[in-house]
Amino acid sequence: MTTMKTLIVSLTLAAASRIVLSPQAEAQNLPAPAVQPAPALDSLRAIPQSAFTVGERLVYDVGYSFIVAGEAVISVPEIQTYNGRECYQLLFTVVSTPTFSWIYHVDDRYETLMDVKGLFPWRFTQRVREGNYKYDFSAAFDQRNHIATASDKHYPIPPYVHDIVSAFFFTRTMDFSRARPGERVWLQNFYKDSTYTLAVKFIGRQQVEVDAGRFNCIIVEPMIQEGGLFKSEGRILIWLTDDERKIPVKVSTKVVVGSIDAELREYSGVNGPIRAKVE
Numbered sequence: 001m002t003t004m005k006t007l008i009v010s011l012t013l014a015a016a017s018r019i020v021l022s023p024q025a026e027a028q029n030l031p032a033p034a035v036q037p038a039p040a041l042d043s044l045r046a047i048p049q050s051a052f053t054v055g056e057r058l059v060y061d062v063g064y065s066f067i068v069a070g071e072a073v074i075s076v077p078e079i080q081t082y083n084g085r086e087c088y089q090l091l092f093t094v095v096s097t098p099t100f101s102w103i104y105h106v107d108d109r110y111e112t113l114m115d116v117k118g119l120f121p122w123r124f125t126q127r128v129r130e131g132n133y134k135y136d137f138s139a140a141f142d143q144r145n146h147i148a149t150a151s152d153k154h155y156p157i158p159p160y161v162h163d164i165v166s167a168f169f170f171t172r173t174m175d176f177s178r179a180r181p182g183e184r185v186w187l188q189n190f191y192k193d194s195t196y197t198l199a200v201k202f203i204g205r206q207q208v209e210v211d212a213g214r215f216n217c218i219i220v221e222p223m224i225q226e227g228g229l230f231k232s233e234g235r236i237l238i239w240l241t242d243d244e245r246k247i248p249v250k251v252s253t254k255v256v257v258g259s260i261d262a263e264l265r266e267y268s269g270v271n272g273p274i275r276a277k278v279e
Contacts, residue, residue, distance in 0.1 A: 044143065045160065046117045049173040050244050054079055054088065055269030058247060060262040061211065062094065069100040072262055074168075074248075076269075080113060082122045087113040090165050106130050112165040118143075119170050124163035139163065139190065148190050161190045172246040176202065176218050184223065199223040207278065208239050208250055210263040214278040215249050216242045241276035 054076050062070040072094045080087050089111065096106040107129040113122045121141050128135040139150040141157065148157045162170060167189055179202040189196050203219035217239035239250040247270065251262040 044118050047119045047173065049119065050271055051172040051246055052076055052169060053269070053271035056271065057268050058264060059266045061265050063261045065259060067100065068097060070094055070096040070106055079116065082113045085122065086116040087122060088116055090114055090169055092165050104131050110165050112163055114166045114169060118160070119173060120160040121163050121166035124165065137192065150193065153193070155193055157190050157195055158188050161188050161195055164189060164191065172240070203237065205242060206239065210249055212264040212266055216276040216278065217249055218242045241274055243274060243276040244272070245270055245274050247274065
């Protein structure tokens, strides 16, 4: 079954890496960003952000067709030290409900350590338990020398490349205020043994209502290509709050055997008021 697996991808696809929205960008395929020179040991980038903070917790009901199939949680539990740098611990989990588990059991966990100052990952781990399928993966990112280490092998990576979780959080720090419908932005993401280049299309704006409330949102659509982690069977649309927080409010995916929707049920610990919420 690919439905729950597609959801996991959907919740993070709004996010991939190194997005740079330009108001001058045309609504067409744009060239992928050029590889930049390696930074000196003391010159890793610094990007201030106000989108999220330690303590944030977002909870989603996952629906398959008309069934509540599971619960997804995105959270920032704490700050840890890694390679002498302060890092956000970013967690993304998906667990099937007891009822749906009789059909298809899911218990997946993704974790990233993301540099607090530079908003890039140092380490990524993945634990997948879906039906009879089990898979574990981890990668360490040398962001100074542009090398990823996975399965005891080394791979070249672009500067500040992301994994799927850090990419999601990085996207939340971007400014979409001047984006025009049809614009596409490019992103890069490392997984397993390769860096994948994808595009995210800005669709527009819409007000949506979920259990957590009514929100003014921007809508983005990951333009899925064949191959890699991001292969999907249908169109994915993602609604993010149209404010500084860019909290994902809703994800909708059409697949061959139905549809998958994830809607925000509750939230806590967010980094300030959500201006996009309609009281």
